[in-house]
Amino acid sequence: MPILSNLKSTVFLLFLALSCCKGQQKQADIPPSEVISTPSAEIKVAANRTEVYLPMLQGKKVGIVANPTSVIFNDKGYAHLVDSLVSLGVDVKKVFAPEHGFRGTADAGEHVKDGVDAKTGVPIISLYGKNRKPSKEQLDELDVVVFDIQDVGVRFYTFIATLQLVMEACAEHGTPIMVLDRPNPNGHYVDGPTMMKEHASYLGLQPIPLVYGMTMGEYAQMLNGEGWLENGSKADLTVVPLENYTHASEYHLPIRPSPNLPNDVSITLYPSLGLFEGTNVNAGRGTEFQFQRYGASFMDSTQYDFSYVPEPNFGSKHPKEEGKICYGKDLSQSPKMNEMTLRWVIDAYKNTKDKDKFFLTSGFTKHAGTPILQQQIEAGVSEEEIKATWQEGLESFKKIRAKYLIYE
16 A cells, blocks of 8 residues: 655645645634643644645545544644635535535434535535445446545544445445545544454454554554455555554644544553443443533432532533432543553442343444443453453454554
């Protein structure tokens, strides 16, 4: 797969790109509540490497898979990639919108509708509804598809499923695809149960661990290289890499990657607390501390000194346990994680009064990628013993992963 790293552009194009980005609104029309922090200056995301990829888009009919994280940083903040390319005269024919939508206003799991972007007038095609894979008709007029979405490195985070389906569509219809790479904030480790193929779903399409330690660009190369696209097809793939990034790099996401991941703490805890999505336990949705706490009304109140009440809010119109007092734990001061842990799911299960209320079996299996984890927790197997059963799968995956790493 070609990696564009040293390609030179004309001074004119570079000047145009930088001038345009400076003139855009610094928050890219993203609500203030979505802003997390300023970006790590030493790392240069691929979208900012305009001198590399702009020449590849000139004179082309372009489709872009994008959401609110698809931005170009500048000295005033940042501008959305689509807004910038349109203002540069790139012929953006349509935007493909994943879960949460192009401008990021939809709840988790809520269908995204087709439409027209009010700012640019570009048609928006939903990839999170009845249609999750671009059709031949939607790709027919395009010369290239650009994919630029911030990931968090967890298998059940749906953007890697979107990437795979877009790559499959491009491979089937002969449309080149370009991935603009971004850092993985959980890219410094590999952990968790490996998905069993018979339990593939949109929360996990490939037999990879729950935390896979790769960027989108690296993962795209693996999908191609391992023949994991439908019918073993291969996309005409170009990855534009990051500069000054390694898997050990600290990177603080400047924009929340989805409505319910508001800060660094939620992102580092997401691999572990995300498993609660397959249970009846609330994991902070309906509060301002999403994926930084957990609790439920049916958990033993005598075992906890922390409680909260979930209410409808931005990103969660109907949270679990809405309006009920949830007893559980506050994890909002947690340090950066270097592994995923089961201790909080095990704790919650142990302190649930009616065990039949705990698991949403189908949902938990989809999140875990296997029915075995639920069985182990119900049987009282310790975290150490459970994690020992993951090791063979993790070691096998690491050997495959090593072939496609772009960064140290």
